[in-house]
Amino acid sequence: MTTIDQLDDKELLELSRRTDSLGVLSLYVNADPTGGPEAAAIDIHNRYRELQRRVREDGFSERSREVGAALERLKPELELLTHPAESGRGRIAFAALSGDWILRLDSQMPVPNRVVLDDGPFVHPLLELLDEGRPAGVILVSGQDARLLEWRLGKLQLVSLLEQEEVEASHERAGQIGGGPTGQFHTPMLEQRQARQQERVRRFLDGVVETAAGMMDERRWERILVSGGDRWTQPVAAKLPEALQDRVIQDLRVLTGLDDEGLRSAVTERLHEDHALRERRLVEQVREAALGGTGALGLSEVAAALNEGRVAHLVYDPEVRYTGSVGADGALYAGAEVGTDGRPGTPEPRLTERLVERAFSTGARVSPIEGAATGALSEAVGIGALLRW
CATH class of the missing domain: 3.30.420.60 (eRF1 domain 2)
Structure with a gap:
């Protein structure tokens, strides 16, 4: 496996842009030995079987049959991620169903159990981990x-x-x-x-x-x-x-x-508490900046600022699935908005990924914050940004 701290923004941008003709399977496994690894393994296997069941129910098309066969072929990856001898409290794998590529990662910080099949990698839990795990x-x-x-x-x-x-x-x-x-x-x-x-x-x-x-x-x-x-x-x-x-x-x-493990655990716990506090402060900072003209609130304002390369720090709620379109020139639009030429763009069901991709490509920092849409950024549906100008 590759350790997560070897990833940089360029590699994250490349990962966010990956796609596959059959889809990309994203697996996140919580293998923290202090949190009941057996229960976590059972949970992740149940999630995987549920995904297979949904694919079988839609198994009348040739594509569905190919997807089902690919999921069966990739089951050893799940066994590898849940094996107690593997390293890391948090284990992640992204796999193209066509078999073209696979990326495995591990971290000493746990991740929530997730099994997601989409057109591209489901990167948001990874981004949350990287944001909290900064040195x-x-x-x-x-x-x-x-x-x-x-x-x-x-x-x-x-x-x-x-x-x-x-x-x-x-x-x-x-x-x-x-x-x-x-x-x-x-x-x-x-x-x-x-x-x-x-x-x-x-x-x-x-x-x-x-x-x-x-x-x-x-x-x-x-x-x-x-x-x-x-x-x-x-x-x-x-x-x-x-x-x-x-x-x-x-x-x-x-x-x-304290011994090494006790010290690591104590420091990690204290930094986790501090990170949660700083996230709350960041959300408030975005609100205040928007009132002062140096911030953006809501999908429309944030997309426009990203198009212009003005975003310094993007904040969004990873639990919200933002929708919109992409113009012929690559510009991002919220909801049913259209460009200056009045022509609608191509609908983009994975607009959140495109927002993150645009942020990375323009050198902006990205912070997924769970609960932002129900907290201080509720009126903005959990998305906002600090601007460069």
């Missing part, structure tokens, strides 16, 4: 050291280790030290030691922050989680540059003692 930095601070890790799509890896300087023994005691002129006292040894220790801590924290801030740009971290208990979390977070403060997540838990 983040993690700083774990203790009295001995600081570990800088990178979290990406549910995986954690150590990228830097910074150790505190050795602390001198604490046997000195405060008191007057002789040797100076009458009436003049030297600084007590304990206070000297404490001052030196404070300076060591300051240099240590400055080094941690400087290293982390550099990695934010170098490794394109979109968020940075700081965890060091009550003593270290806030001081480290406060030292990060002002420009990064809106991307800082403070976690007062002491995570340094």
Whole structure:
């Protein structure tokens, strides 16, 4: 299998454009061992059998018979995706029924069970996964050291280790030290030691922050989680540059003692909560931007902005199936809208895929947000955009 973090926007664009004469089968399997993999496997097999049953009921045409035969031929792919020995908590496969191509992916983040047969790949759960799994930095601070890790799509890896300087023994005691002129006292040894220790801590924290801030740009971290208990979390977070403060997540838990899997799980859970919060903020930002003239709301406005290449960030509800048409010049239109020449375009039942495709081709960011159509973007049927101009 190919790991999902190897996909870039160019490859996603190419995937979204793939089609097949018989159709494309999209399989998403939740193989998370903590979520009952046996039940998930039963569910995905039931979904597959239901798809086969629907095809058989429409089996009077030659095409339906070919589709049914292709689904039977591809059943080993489902067995592979649900096999406990395979890697990944989330497993995905896109397969052309004609047998021309197949793409397998896996991730350490789970995906919902889905079985979809369409003209092209059903990419929306994949896009949701990639959006939530964008790289983040993690700083774990203790009295001995600081570990800088990178979290990406549910995986954690150590990228830097910074150790505190050795602390001198604490046997000195405060008191007057002789040797100076009458009436003049030297600084007590304990206070000297404490001052030196404070300076060591300051240099240590400055080094941690400087290293982390550099990695934010170098490794394109979109968020940075700081965890060091009550003593270290806030001081480290406060030292990060002002420009990064809106991307800082403070976690007062002491995570340094966890084993690798426990740490990965704890960090993933916290970043998942933060992602959900940022999605809600993004939806509100789109609404406010539209009121200020730097955003678009609703399918008509968004399609027009995509046609002009003005979209910087596309937001849509993947549970909504947007409909429209494509003009002779490739322009996208909502519903029954027509172009400036007054001629209707070709109906496009997969308009959502065309919207995503156009966003990728113009360098826009894409965020599928479940529930957008029933929340703050309900009047816009869950679709909006931040504009470049």
